[in-house]
Amino acid sequence: MLLRARRGGVTAAGRAVVSPHERSRITRRAVATAMRYLSTIVGCACLLLAAICIAIACQVFI
Template identity: 80%
Template sequence: MSDPAFPARPVAAAIRYLSIIVGCACLLLAAICFAIAAQVFIQTGVFAQSYAMVGLVSTVLGLLALTLARVWK
């Protein structure tokens, strides 16, 4: 039997783990951008659209990367 900790296809495992790392990094970037946008809005009353857009794009990319990691075999 094959050990589940040692994948038969190392390239597939590398892609899966890399997509997990990228997905988590994108979601962390999104959280930071939304926090900065909220802080700017609270302090100045001006909506920081650039930070919000970067946060939205980063959220979408992070979720796509994590979905790739989940379905990649």
Template identity: 85%
Template structure:
């Protein structure tokens, strides 16, 4: 007989790898947003709040997803 847990194993592995990819993409987006916000501040002296907020939210989501990938078994 087939074990139900063995059929769910590839799904868990796929979810783990997809969450690693999504977490890294979120952190890359955060780095880009912070770089743009810094560049705008350097050039104009105006704080680009929208880029900073997107970068902050993306950082939090990326860290949460990477935590999910680490905990997911």
């Protein structure tokens, strides 16, 4: 069955045959992509917060 999954096997219901190993690899890839985008968003939010803090500090001390 694993060989059929690699060659694009299809069940009687028309769904692709995917091995459990392949399914977990797809899930890990999706989680890694989500974490990459989330880390980018969090990094931009931190830079924005730092810019706001510097702007407030400039107004207070100047």
